[in-house]
Amino acid sequence: MKKASLALLFLLISSAAQPQTGAPNHTRFLTLEEAMAEVPYHPMDDEENIRLSKEIYKDYDAIRADLGDDFGGLWLEFNPYGKVYPVIAVANGKAIDRKWLKHGAVVVQVARSVKQLTAMQDVIMDAMGSSDPHDELAIYSSYVDEKSNRVAIRAPLRHREKIMANIQSLGVDASVILFEEQAHPITFYGIERAD
Structure with missing residues (x-):
C-alpha cells in the first residue's frame, strides 16, 4: 500500500509539472551556479582586486605630479592568477621613486609622455x-x-x-x-x- 501511494504521488507530481495544452510556458530560471557559469568571469569581479584598484588609483595624481613632464600613464593589468597590479609608464628614461612601487607595480618606458x-x-x-x-x-x-x-x-x-x-x-x-x-x-x- 505504501509503495502504491508513493507511486501515485510521483505520477501526480510528474503530471503536474508537465505543461498542459493551451497553458502558458513558463520561463525556466537558472540556479545561481548555472547563472555564474553563463557569465564569464573577469578578474575585476574579485573584491580584493576592486579594493586594490581603488587604492592604486588614489595615488594617480601624486604619481603624475612626481613624474611631471615624464609621466607616461598608469593602468591596471592582471597577473596569471588574476590579481591586479599597476603599470606605471615613464617617458624619457626618468627614474621613479620607490614609494610608488607597491602592489607589485611594474614600470615601463614609453616613447611619449x-x-x-x-x-x-x-x-x-x-x-x-x-x-x-x-x-x-x-x-x-x-x-x-x-x-x-x-x-x-x-x-x-x-x-x-x-x-x-x-x-x-x-x-x-x-x-x-x-x-x-x-x-x-x-x-x-x-x-x-x-x-
Missing part, C-alpha cells in the same frame, strides 16, 4: 575637431590612450585616409594615432533619446 600626447591631441582637435557630419575631415572626439601610448581619434572610417593625411600635414606622426570608427557625432539629444 602624456603631456606630449595631450599636446598632439590639442593640435589635431584645434585643426580638425568638429561635430559637423558633412565635414569629411571632421574628428568627432579624441582621447589620450595611456596604455598604447597613442592619441585615439574617432571619425568616420570612410574618411580615414583623408584625415590621416591631414594629420600628417599638421606635423603629427601618423604612427601615434589610433583611429577608431565613429559614424556620426554624438549629441546630447541623441544620448537622451538613445538613438
Whole structure:
C-alpha cells in the first residue's frame, strides 16, 4: 500500500509539472551556479582586486605630479592568477621613486609622455575637431590612450585616409594615432533619446 501511494504521488507530481495544452510556458530560471557559469568571469569581479584598484588609483595624481613632464600613464593589468597590479609608464628614461612601487607595480618606458600626447591631441582637435557630419575631415572626439601610448581619434572610417593625411600635414606622426570608427557625432539629444 505504501509503495502504491508513493507511486501515485510521483505520477501526480510528474503530471503536474508537465505543461498542459493551451497553458502558458513558463520561463525556466537558472540556479545561481548555472547563472555564474553563463557569465564569464573577469578578474575585476574579485573584491580584493576592486579594493586594490581603488587604492592604486588614489595615488594617480601624486604619481603624475612626481613624474611631471615624464609621466607616461598608469593602468591596471592582471597577473596569471588574476590579481591586479599597476603599470606605471615613464617617458624619457626618468627614474621613479620607490614609494610608488607597491602592489607589485611594474614600470615601463614609453616613447611619449602624456603631456606630449595631450599636446598632439590639442593640435589635431584645434585643426580638425568638429561635430559637423558633412565635414569629411571632421574628428568627432579624441582621447589620450595611456596604455598604447597613442592619441585615439574617432571619425568616420570612410574618411580615414583623408584625415590621416591631414594629420600628417599638421606635423603629427601618423604612427601615434589610433583611429577608431565613429559614424556620426554624438549629441546630447541623441544620448537622451538613445538613438
